[in-house]
Amino acid sequence: MTGSWATFGADLHVDLAAAAGGRGLRAALTEALREAARSGRLAPGTRLPSSRSFAADLGIARNTVAEAYAELVAEGWLTARQGSGTRVAERARVRRTVGAPQVRRPARRGPAYSLVPGTPDLGAFPRAAWLAAARRALTAAPNEAFGYAVDVRGRPELREALAGYLARARGVYADPDRIVLCAGFAHALQLLGGVLRGRRVREVAVEGYSLDVHRDLLAGAGLTTRPLWVDEAGARTPDLAGLGPRTGAVLLTPAHQFPTGAALTPARRAAAVDWARSTGGLILEDDYDGEFRYDRQPVGALQGLDPDRVVYLGTASKSLAPGLRMGWMVLPPDLLEEVLAAKGAVDWTSSALDQLTLAEFITSGAYDRHVRGMRLRYRRRRDDLVAAVSGRVPVSGIAAGLHAVLDLPPGTERSLVQAAAWQDLALEGLARFRHPDSRMPAREALVVGYGTPATSAWAPTLAALTAALP
Template sequence: MGTWVNSAEILGSDLPLELTGTGNRRAVLMAALRDAVRSGRLAPGARLPPYRSLAADLGLARNTVADAYAELVAEGWLAARQGSGTRVAERAAPVTPVHRPRTPEPAARPLHDLVQGRPDPSAFPRTAWLASARRALAAAPDDAFGPGDPHGRPELRRALAGYLARVRGVRAGPERIVLCSGAAHALRLLAQVVGGPWAVEEYGLPFHRGLLASHGVGTRPLAVDADGALVDGLTRRDRAVLLTPAHQFPTGGPLHAARRAAVVDWARATGGLVVEDDYDGEFRYDRQPVGAVQGLDPEHVVLLGSVSKSLSPTLRIGWLVLPQRLVGPVVAAKGDREQWSSATEQLTLADFVESGAYDRQVRRMRQRHRRRRDQLVAALARRAPHVRVTGIAAGLHAVLELPPGTERPVVRAAARQGLAVEGLGDYLHPRAERAPHAGGAGAPVRDGLVVGYATPSEAGYPEALEALCRVLPAAGPCAAATPHPAAAASRSAAVPTPAPVSPPPPAAP
């Protein structure tokens, strides 16, 4: 017989079976089935289609397929039982490995995760969230299950307007709030609407700078000190400035009151926009609440917020509180259909806020994070009193100052011990000024570690702190000769007392 070629999909098994070869059709079919078993496409115990079905699919005579099945049963490749059909024998020949291109193995998870910005997922308030979800779904109007509104659900915008006015001193009604999927989405929308260039703090998230650059918005750095960004460096050419006024990220500390006023004056004089990233404005421990800059001038400041730190980043719910002139353009940039945040999750969050469950969750997490912060300070006082810790009056992370030239070696040593932690230099703007020091010209202005204390479990956190202390550089000769101070004394010396600040301004009537 000549060469015979046919191919078909075995019904019910999703197994491509290609019949190619010279000889009778029964032999070609048997060879194809043996190859399917060897390659693993037909696993031991897999059920084959009835011979009538396979014959129809392949265009073969029924007797041809029945004879092939019977012979493979006799050879031990297949097994047939009354009432259970024909299956691949459990003791069929060993599978020949299928050669596929090797893919990189996923990186092993660290033993201890002290990377900033990752709340402990076990802290999510499942019971309270479920109760809000049930109430929200029961009360949801029919239009909640239709095409979405790019503004976001009105129920959540109303709830957020009241909450932000009460807690953050924000002055805006629901009509000024546009919901989005988080701070990154908010920045994308603003980049499209506002254009560039933008000024940014010299220390900040590289991801945010890259996101702006991907939308054609260049950034230039503003120097940062203990009082936040030096906003006197702003110019008329800057279209916007991105700030973290409540707690400068990642160095810590609120933007000084005089600089808050100065940045608002700049925006009024130039028509520029202040973009306020309120990434952890709710988590303060050692000072009075600092109101949002937005409260000083709602027409020149945009406030960005989300639930990624207070609840979970997986919810993908954030918001922009906008000047009136930007609401329409931002909604237009977002599109005609809501594609980013689930309407049912928005309704659930609205109930969660209005029922008081969100306030309770924030208070609970604030207490938890403060305990974590205190454990970190105490561990450093015991094990590394020569290391100064800063930026801990608020937020979910601290900065550990290191001797010049030691940052990268410490980060590498931590990785070797299974400890995930980041260097302060990872957050420095590439165009920020650099100063030579003992580490050589071109080294970062400051050496340090950015230590997140929110992620580890309660049981694993003490061990994570021990691992951190093990990789810190030893004290110099002078520091080593100094007796270890008590934890409280170390803490008071390491954390300067901030100047008094005013509480948030009241909401507009």
């Protein structure tokens, strides 16, 4: 016979029929438990149920269980201590498979230090403030929030909070009804790629230096990407007019171009909007780190110039943490239904409680306080970086964001990335982000993500960088 039990918050299954082999119940139970410990199915230290509970669950006499336990204690498979219960002995070992030598491989680890861009200081996540917001959100949450999602756009509380915040802080025209929550930028781009393909768009213009994962997502939707030249004024958006009718959208990072760090100038912003209006095209605006600016006035979102032609895309990945899987789209009116259809009837985004927590975090002012605090922290790091490399390499793209660009002499980028690896430091060269079809002159540089290291690791990480530089 077989049995299972649920006591002490755990389940234990033993197959007495398989272990019996003509033996009595006690012998069968003893052998089943012995085999479970020998094979490693019951790990050392695992607590077994009391003899009374186990016997009741298996439908056998308590003495049968107690005698089986006693025999295994005597053999050394189990231990029994007052107040600690009966447990699998620590010296129990996993049985080795015959003919399969056990090889211990050293655990692989990454570099000790990292300046790879794209990640904030995860150790600075505002745990206490987030927990306080979660408690308030949980207390106030309506019962229906714990059911299946009714509105595929996401919780109305968060959409309302985002509409107010984005209008105030980023200059976005954001009607809560036109905000759709998603699981981050990649999720949003995947949805939009399918919508564009459904509209018979065949090509999307992208910045000549950009993330390959974004280009791959568009390619996965059946779209070809066309690179735009990028210089100190951002993407050359006047070139959009010459791309032809197959190009129906452009993906831009206007506030802080990734990875070069340039801000799209007013003239080039106007050129992008003029192109969209004259062709019926769409601008996909990636506002990935718009909250972090240091030596300049805030640069508002491009979406404010024409909410009917610009899709605004934002996330909490840089301001809070990518692990929240929290993003949002502010959509033109005529795009909303198509995006909702692409997203589907089931809401696969972050949990309702996380959405309610972020809404509370924003409306309580905790989000603004956190952003201001992180802005000061990242500015100090940027200043440390500039001081450390002063006189050795030119630095650009530092007026905003979480990364800087260190320009290098021709022919040195690859060797410096390797030199950093010898210092146990992960770095990315600018070539890593170059579109394969770009005709721009090659620019050699390091893209330094100074937001990435934990506070405790910042000083040694900076030391490793300066040791790698010539």
